[in-house]
Amino acid sequence: MTKEFxxxxxxxxxxxxxxxxxxxxxxxxxxxxxxxxxxQEKRADGTNVMIPPSDSVEFVAEKKG
Amino acid sequence: xHLDQQKLVELLVEASGIEKSKVEKxxxxxxxxIKQAIGEGEAYELEGFGVFSGIGxxxxxxxxxxxxxxxxxxxxxxxxxxxxxxxxPEENAENVDIAPDPVTASPDEEELExxxxxxxxSADEGLEETEETPFETESPTGEKEESGLLYDIAGEEGIExxxxxxxxxxxxxxxxxxxxxxxxxPEKWGIDTYKxxxxxxxxxxxxxxxxxxxxASEDDELSNLFGSTDEEESSIDESELSNILGDTVEExxxxxxDELSNLxxxxxxxxxxxxxxxxxxxxFGDSEEEEKDAADEEEELSIKLDKEENIExxxxxxxxxxxxxxxxxxxxxxxxxxxxxxxxxxxxxEEEVVPVITNISSDTTADKEPKEKKREKKKSxxxxxxxxxxxxxxxxxxxxxxxxxxxxxxxxxxxxxIPGIPVQTASNQVATASSxxxxxxxxxxPSAEETEPDETAQxxxxxxxxxxxxxxxxxxxxxxxxxxEGANVNxxxxxxxxxxxxxxxxxxxxxxxxxxxxxxxxxxxxxxKLGNEGFRVVVTSQPSPQxxxxxxxxxxxxxxxxxxxxxxxxxxxxxxxxxxxxxxx
Numbered sequence: 001m002t003k004e005f006x007x008x009x010x011x012x013x014x015x016x017x018x019x020x021x022x023x024x025x026x027x028x029x030x031x032x033x034x035x036x037x038x039x040q041e042k043r044a045d046g047t048n049v050m051i052p053p054s055d056s057v058e059f060v061a062e063k064k065g
Numbered sequence: 066x067h068l069d070q071q072k073l074v075e076l077l078v079e080a081s082g083i084e085k086s087k088v089e090k091x092x093x094x095x096x097x098x099i100k101q102a103i104g105e106g107e108a109y110e111l112e113g114f115g116v117f118s119g120i121g122x123x124x125x126x127x128x129x130x131x132x133x134x135x136x137x138x139x140x141x142x143x144x145x146x147x148x149x150x151x152x153x154p155e156e157n158a159e160n161v162d163i164a165p166d167p168v169t170a171s172p173d174e175e176e177l178e179x180x181x182x183x184x185x186x187s188a189d190e191g192l193e194e195t196e197e198t199p200f201e202t203e204s205p206t207g208e209k210e211e212s213g214l215l216y217d218i219a220g221e222e223g224i225e226x227x228x229x230x231x232x233x234x235x236x237x238x239x240x241x242x243x244x245x246x247x248x249x250x251p252e253k254w255g256i257d258t259y260k261x262x263x264x265x266x267x268x269x270x271x272x273x274x275x276x277x278x279x280x281a282s283e284d285d286e287l288s289n290l291f292g293s294t295d296e297e298e299s300s301i302d303e304s305e306l307s308n309i310l311g312d313t314v315e316e317x318x319x320x321x322x323d324e325l326s327n328l329x330x331x332x333x334x335x336x337x338x339x340x341x342x343x344x345x346x347x348x349f350g351d352s353e354e355e356e357k358d359a360a361d362e363e364e365e366l367s368i369k370l371d372k373e374e375n376i377e378x379x380x381x382x383x384x385x386x387x388x389x390x391x392x393x394x395x396x397x398x399x400x401x402x403x404x405x406x407x408x409x410x411x412x413x414x415e416e417e418v419v420p421v422i423t424n425i426s427s428d429t430t431a432d433k434e435p436k437e438k439k440r441e442k443k444k445s446x447x448x449x450x451x452x453x454x455x456x457x458x459x460x461x462x463x464x465x466x467x468x469x470x471x472x473x474x475x476x477x478x479x480x481x482x483i484p485g486i487p488v489q490t491a492s493n494q495v496a497t498a499s500s501x502x503x504x505x506x507x508x509x510x511p512s513a514e515e516t517e518p519d520e521t522a523q524x525x526x527x528x529x530x531x532x533x534x535x536x537x538x539x540x541x542x543x544x545x546x547x548x549x550e551g552a553n554v555n556x557x558x559x560x561x562x563x564x565x566x567x568x569x570x571x572x573x574x575x576x577x578x579x580x581x582x583x584x585x586x587x588x589x590x591x592x593x594k595l596g597n598e599g600f601r602v603v604v605t606s607q608p609s610p611q612x613x614x615x616x617x618x619x620x621x622x623x624x625x626x627x628x629x630x631x632x633x634x635x636x637x638x639x640x641x642x643x644x645x646x647x648x649x650x
Binding site for chain 1: 066068069070073076077083087088091094095096099100114123124125126128132133136138139140143144145146147150232382414529592
């Protein structure tokens with residue numbers, strides 16, 4: 001594996017995830033984007049906080065067998 | 066949309082330029098290594114991407130901070146907000162999401178797919194430029210800076226206004242109105258009764274610095290004089306001196322002030338200054354050395370005053386100050402007459418009488434009138450009003466000129482957008498150039514005809530349907546603006562678009578920057594290459610503090626940022642990987 005390949009792989013997966021596409025690597029799993037909506041939470045101390053929305057990457061491992 | 070292994074390989078081949086077989090081989094090798102590492106209970110890290118690790122039979126992936134930030138680029142920096150009762154939203158607000166960016170929003174497509182800035186994050190350079198784009202396009206930076214400058218200028222004006230008010234304060238009230246009555250002389254002018262502690266303290270520092278051995282020079286004499294006054298703790302003297310020396314505004318309030326200002330090295334070069342200084346030196350010496358024989362001093366003073374009288378009479382005979390000076394003298398005659406008359410009446414008995422004046426008044430009566438004349442004449446000659454106010458005015462004028470010049474130059478060089486100041490076109494000149502293939506009229510015409518349908522179709526696709534009719538009207542062939550670019554413009558070519566030939570009329574819009582180069586040769590190569598591919602190539606040169614002259618090679622001319630973003634989605638690699646949209650400057 002060359003460094004160029006690894007860098008390119010990271011960039012491609014990142015771009016596709018940003019574009020909300022899921023990327024599957026055979027034998028390993030699938031990367032996909034997950035969006036968490038803005039939500040309101042109540043803390044243990046009784047205060048309410050508004051959690052901002054966020055986008056994150058999620059990896060789902062390929063099922064064995 | 067789901068990308069399987071095959072599509073991923075295609076993308077990798079397209080992005081890296083490596084052969085497909087090698088890509089597949091390396092990808093398989095990577096998967097194998099990751100599995101092997103996880104099987105051994107170890108984690109496998111891809112630098113800048115994340116860490117694969119295993120928990121039990123599960124493989125988990127922890128994205129790196131860079132990747133997580135880049136994926137969450139829309140919401141980076143947003144933190145949880147503690148809600149108060151007033152700001153508490155409704156219960157159903159839990160699923161409320163932030164409204165999509167109006168620039169990136171598309172009514173027809175999903176938010177995910179129509180994000181025109183998705184490609185911006187493909188490289189670090191793109192990230193940097195992305196942060197610049199909103200400022201270039203959305204925020205009126207120039208206005209802000211302009212307002213700041215206006216604020217500064219207003220501040221300067223305020224300072225000037227303060228000075229003006231100070232100047233107004235400088236002008237003494239007409240002494241004729243109040244002189245004969247009520248508080249004549251020093252009481253009226255506040256010489257003896259008013260004590261400015263601030264001025265005294267300020268001046269005390271000067272006195273402290275000047276304390277030292279006696280020298281023959283005038284400054285040392287003065288310092289000794291003032292030092293002796295301090296040692297004697299004569300509050301009256303201090304107040305008078307602080308008034309005289311601290312209140313530079315009230316220049317005409319006292320004859321002694323003139324004398325002191327002359328002693329302090331002001332610009333007056335009168336012949337009588339040395340005499341006055343000696344006089345004051347002797348006078349202060351009297352206050353310092355109380356045991357000294359006053360009769361001797363009076364004799365000396367009378368001799369000196371006689372000399373001054375002679376000099377002044379000669380000057381008066383020469384008619385140096387017969388016109389305006391005498392008129393000025395009339396204005397200031399009365400207060401000082403009153404002052405001296407007061408002193409004459411009161412003598413040296415009262416507390417408020419300054420020792421200096423007391424000594425003068427203790428002179429022979431024959432010397433009083435000539436001395437008054439001498440002071441009046443000298444005051445008229447020295448014209449201290451101009452002498453004191455001119456440096457301050459000069460400094461203010463100089464500061465205003467420097468600031469004005471700086472502001473103008475900033476606006477002139479385009480750093481600050483100031484209405485009315487034309488931006489220098491040499492540095493930011495837009496070099497909209499057609500491709501070399503189209504630069505030659507003979508060779509460009511066939512190619513333009515061949516690509517005409519494609520150009521029109523793509524340009525129409527790139528530009529929105531809301532394109533104003535003005536733009537369509539301007540599609541008619543325009544005369545060449547610069548170079549040969551205008552000569553090859555297809556009459557059917559829309560004003561804005563991604564393909565075709567750049568037109569100067571469309572330089573008021575946006576463009577997609579794909580290269581930022583520091584060498585002009587490289588610019589020409591890229592320009593030729595992009596031109597051959599049918600793009601509208603816009604080359605802009607900008608001075609860069611880091612790279613000197615920086616050339617930006619851009620694709621297309623678009624009326625709005627949205628049009629540019631939509632067109633950028635149609636770009637292929639390598640242009641789609643790293644670009645940013647900016648306003649054509």
